[in-house]
Amino acid sequence: MKITLTVNGESYPLDVEPRRILADVLREDCRLTATHLGCEHGVCGACTVLVDGEPIRSCLMLAVQCDGDSIRTVEGLAGPGGEPHPLQRAFSAEHALQCGFCTPGFLMMAAGVLETDPAIGRDPERVNALVESNICRCTGYEPIRRAIMRAAASRA
């Protein structure tokens, strides 16, 4: 099936089988390999990207469903001159990653939520609930939680 995805502002005309999930098409057809696939059944959140601004699991969406949609992956997070996004700076400052496999998912989930709901940074309980949606096996989550709160504060 012929579809067009707009990924990080760039248009990708593609020919994909309906059975292919968005995460695989981003990685293999768009060659944007920073989106990671962990569990492939919606539990780990490593593959989280933004589709029309909303964080979604890209393993639980078919690429053909996204025809015409605007997608943002972690490659699109840094500024035009390559300067890191406030969330990326905060993750670095708070040591919120170790192996880094889960990080693209956490960053995109937090980016999506902070853009629509910046006040979340002042509510530690809601940040806790947010962090619960993805799996990290290195950090124990606390540094990720702090990083999201730091990034939220730097935006305010």
Added chain:
Amino acid sequence: MKPAAFDYTAPRTVSDALDALSDTARDVRVLAGGQSLLIEMHLQRIRPDLVVDINRVAELGQLSAGDGTVEVGALVRHSRFESPTAVPGPIGRLFSLAAGNIAHAPIRSRGTMAGSLAWGHPASEWCGVATALDAGICLQRPDGARVVAASDWFRGPFRTARRSDELITSIRFPLLGEDTGVGFMEHRRTHFCFAQVAVAAALTVRDGVVGEARIGLVNCADRPVRARAAEQALVGAEIGSPGAACQLPGDHPFVRAGRIAAEQDSAPLAEPYADLEYRRHAIAVLVGRTLRQAAEGVSQ
């Protein structure tokens, strides 16, 4: 694993979707939020011949309240109900309490209430809410339409009354009066787990006496069930004022209703982390707590 190959169509109208579903010789699946179907397709436990993606059928995205009912279109996502004011009155609060227990934000932004009812998972929050309030499941097929009551809808784990050529177009709930208090509580090992037990309750209380009680039990049997015996025991019961006491006395009507729900209304299945004795205990405790939460909401 990856999904097996299938044909795909994304109709723009209900009638085009019904045309696609009428191909009953093949395994045709409706794709709404996809947060359960796509998992099963990854594992190849479901290998559809044709996937009918209804996400572009704009008319299915309506959420409306009026005339004493709430009508939830087939494409209304879980996240829509996170705010207690998305639907007016106590039912909006009940929806919000239930929605907060469904998976995580990125799942809630895709998954739909109608999809949960179509899937019929015994541990589904919406299935319990629909059972408690006896929602109507509105279906269309090429040559007609019908509404199935939630009490007739669930036929077992992942089995419902839907025929393969039918499409759920909406779910219809009765609006609850302002004198109704609502409660929803869930018990699970971690936030990643399905509910071990969850309870949805709606209670009307006048002068400290229970008028009407509706209790839906989630994952307390092979399908969601209404705790009819517990409800009957509650009608006319004096509940007094629970006050600030941590624990209600053992002879309080809510505690008694919890025991009745666990012993008479439930038929729990043993699970590796929860044997039958434990599950019945959890049901009794959670029913009691949910009723108390509902009663506290009445006075608000």
